[in-house]
Amino acid sequence: MNIHEFQAKELIRQYQVATPDGRVATDAEDARQITKAYGGQSVVKAQIHAGGRGKGGGVKFATDPDKAAELFKQLLGMNLVTKQTGPEGRRVFTVFISNPVDIERELYLALLVDRATSRITIMASTEGGVDIEEVAEKTPEKITRVAIDPAVGMTAFQAREVAFALGLEGDAFKKSVVFLQNLYRLFVEKDCSMVEVNPLVITKTGDVTALDAKMGFDDNALFRHPDILAFRDLNEEAPEEIEASKFNLNFIKLDGTIGCMVNGAGLAMGTMDIIKYHGGSPANFLDVGGSATEDAVKNAFRIILQDKAVKGVMVNIFGGIMRCDIVAGGIVKAAKEIGITVPVVVRLEGTNVEEGKRILAESGLNLIVADGINDAAEKIVAATK
Amino acid sequence: MAVLVGNHTKLIVQGITGREGLFHAKGCRDYGTKVVGGVTPGKGGTEIEGFPVFNTVKEAVAKTGANATMIFVPPGGAADAILEALDAGIALIVCITEGIPVLDMMKVKRVLPDYPGSRLIGPNCPGVITPGQAKIGIMPGRIHLAGNVGVVSRSGTLTYEAVGQLTALGIGQSTCIGIGGDPINGTSHIDALELFNSDPDTHAVIMIGEIGGSAEEEAAAWVKANMKKPVVAFIAGQTAPPGRRMGHAGAIISGGHGTAAEKMKALEAAGITVVQSPADMGSAMAKRLQAKA
Numbered sequence A: 001m002n003i004h005e006f007q008a009k010e011l012i013r014q015y016q017v018a019t020p021d022g023r024v025a026t027d028a029e030d031a032r033q034i035t036k037a038y039g040g041q042s043v044v045k046a047q048i049h050a051g052g053r054g055k056g057g058g059v060k061f062a063t064d065p066d067k068a069a070e071l072f073k074q075l076l077g078m079n080l081v082t083k084q085t086g087p088e089g090r091r092v093f094t095v096f097i098s099n100p101v102d103i104e105r106e107l108y109l110a111l112l113v114d115r116a117t118s119r120i121t122i123m124a125s126t127e128g129g130v131d132i133e134e135v136a137e138k139t140p141e142k143i144t145r146v147a148i149d150p151a152v153g154m155t156a157f158q159a160r161e162v163a164f165a166l167g168l169e170g171d172a173f174k175k176s177v178v179f180l181q182n183l184y185r186l187f188v189e190k191d192c193s194m195v196e197v198n199p200l201v202i203t204k205t206g207d208v209t210a211l212d213a214k215m216g217f218d219d220n221a222l223f224r225h226p227d228i229l230a231f232r233d234l235n236e237e238a239p240e241e242i243e244a245s246k247f248n249l250n251f252i253k254l255d256g257t258i259g260c261m262v263n264g265a266g267l268a269m270g271t272m273d274i275i276k277y278h279g280g281s282p283a284n285f286l287d288v289g290g291s292a293t294e295d296a297v298k299n300a301f302r303i304i305l306q307d308k309a310v311k312g313v314m315v316n317i318f319g320g321i322m323r324c325d326i327v328a329g330g331i332v333k334a335a336k337e338i339g340i341t342v343p344v345v346v347r348l349e350g351t352n353v354e355e356g357k358r359i360l361a362e363s364g365l366n367l368i369v370a371d372g373i374n375d376a377a378e379k380i381v382a383a384t385k
Numbered sequence B: 001m002a003v004l005v006g007n008h009t010k011l012i013v014q015g016i017t018g019r020e021g022l023f024h025a026k027g028c029r030d031y032g033t034k035v036v037g038g039v040t041p042g043k044g045g046t047e048i049e050g051f052p053v054f055n056t057v058k059e060a061v062a063k064t065g066a067n068a069t070m071i072f073v074p075p076g077g078a079a080d081a082i083l084e085a086l087d088a089g090i091a092l093i094v095c096i097t098e099g100i101p102v103l104d105m106m107k108v109k110r111v112l113p114d115y116p117g118s119r120l121i122g123p124n125c126p127g128v129i130t131p132g133q134a135k136i137g138i139m140p141g142r143i144h145l146a147g148n149v150g151v152v153s154r155s156g157t158l159t160y161e162a163v164g165q166l167t168a169l170g171i172g173q174s175t176c177i178g179i180g181g182d183p184i185n186g187t188s189h190i191d192a193l194e195l196f197n198s199d200p201d202t203h204a205v206i207m208i209g210e211i212g213g214s215a216e217e218e219a220a221a222w223v224k225a226n227m228k229k230p231v232v233a234f235i236a237g238q239t240a241p242p243g244r245r246m247g248h249a250g251a252i253i254s255g256g257h258g259t260a261a262e263k264m265k266a267l268e269a270a271g272i273t274v275v276q277s278p279a280d281m282g283s284a285m286a287k288r289l290q291a292k293a
Helices: A005-014 A028-037 A065-075 A132-138 A156-165 A170-189 A219-224 A239-246 A265-277 A294-306 A324-337 A353-362 A373-383 B019-031 B057-064 B075-087 B102-114 B156-168 B189-197 B215-226 B260-269 B278-292
Strands: A022-024 A042-047 A059-062 A094-098 A103-114 A119-125 A143-148 A192-203 A208-210 A214-217 A250-253 A258-262 A284-287 A312-319 A344-350 B010-014 B034-039 B051-054 B068-071 B092-095 B119-121 B127-130 B134-137 B146-153 B173-178 B204-210 B231-236
Touching (some): A005 A170, A028 A042, A028 A065, A028 A094, A059 A065, A065 A094, A103 A170, A119 A156, A119 A170, A132 A143, A143 A156, A156 A170, A170 A192, A214 A219, A219 B075, A239 A250, A239 A294, A265 B278, A284 A294, A312 A353, A324 A344, A344 A353, A373 B278, B010 B019, B019 B134, B034 B057, B051 B057, B068 B075, B092 B127, B146 B156, B156 B231, B156 B278, B173 B189, B204 B215, B215 B231
Parallel strands (some): A258 A312, B068 B092, B092 B119, B146 B173, B146 B204
Antiparallel strands (some): A022 A094, A103 A119, A103 A192, A192 A208, A192 A214, B127 B134
């Protein structure tokens, strides 16, 4: 789960990690008042879950309080398109007003879970405020990586190693060591998956401060962090994905025409692949999981069919934990309660397959039964041509 | 004699009094696995469906001589359950639990080398089966056939798909290992390939990977340098859009790295037969076996 910049900053302040003063403005007048309180100037920042906001026109400098009010009105409700949002962009629901700082240097800092080393890794670079992926590609030597031993935690020498690599000295050096250690403590205590501070700024007065902050959290650990879960912003999630999550369905909308209902993430991806292989295009990724009920299967159908682009549905179940009779029962329920008007190809295999096939055959529904994954893909592609 | 599990396996189930734990403890017993008991803290001394229940893994080992464990403990306590099994000296630890926090697994991974006598499979995996002998896990036993093809996979249901195709063609399996879809796991593709490479009963291997990470690329390099047996591979997620999480925490592609295309190229360069369609895993293996014979 990702959170907004203003939420990330609230969190890092709790861990004594320095960041400029800032507040969410409730309206244009509030933006004006906050800017006044900051001495007449401010940075007005659109809050969406995507990077590249500056270049996309979502971050503006207000030279006076009136300008801040004007910028607030301009940003609120706008559709912000950045490199990371895709062409459809994201609507701005929240605007954050930040106290400007005098920037001496802009650096890059990130902490993330590195699956290659199975450790939390610090990535730091003197090239801050720019596209770090470009730095990684063109000048990888400018990125310092330090892997943290989970049993020991971040040691002082490792924090110093990063600070030296960033070319810091004096006060800024000392402050950055504390900054890093506090940030690491936050990372571990809150089960982060990624924290990115870009840019990390050294001010003209020698302060070390997080000008921006992006944070992602491990979904699997949210059960032990109600405070983080409270930061969830449903505006940032696709409505059909929120709907699916209510039934423990893992659903991602794609732009094709063949709806997919599959058990298991790997087989779900494999089903998308084989549809494409036969010349079709998947309308979604959907993993019903191992313990779905008839009701969940019915709702899976409902969510798939909400997409008007869907011309047919391929059901591909290889039951291990998931029982075929439950899937069959769910399909019958969906047909009766919501109606199915597009061709449906069903491939069932595995646990209780005979019972599942019997339920489908006795239902009198007009389903296309397939024998194997290839047959199913061929039939659904043919039926939707 | 295949690898990891077999007639020598004496299995306990951690979390045996839970719904899933008990269901699959019975499933393993029905398949022929020697299930010697289970562990649920606080329920030691009782019995459930004929399985003796113990408070700790150590006690279960002392009383039953168990050498393997299957973990169904819920995500919040699953990493601790793995640590307990390691501490008790269990040789084969299969963790089925899905949804373990990654920082918990990071700690487990950190201490694994301190227990060279133990191997962890998973988490978030279907388990391990040696057809005709024993299974530790949640896979449907009846789709399997004893034979000489090893299967290793990050995905549960895709493993069933591969096994189903092999069995339909009359090609049996030596051992099928589900290594799990999580970003941090105990046994890698390479570990499994190493086991199969030195197992006389395994003549060829099907490897099933997914987008994300670099495990398949590393496995390709290992195969090129070491593997003496034919390998057929499929990578799921060729059509997945970048940057999206496809169910398994592992299945994320970012910034063009870990894409299916990259992985398939690396595998082909290592002499592995890479199939584009998941429906062709079995037939591609049949061809490789014919060419060998």
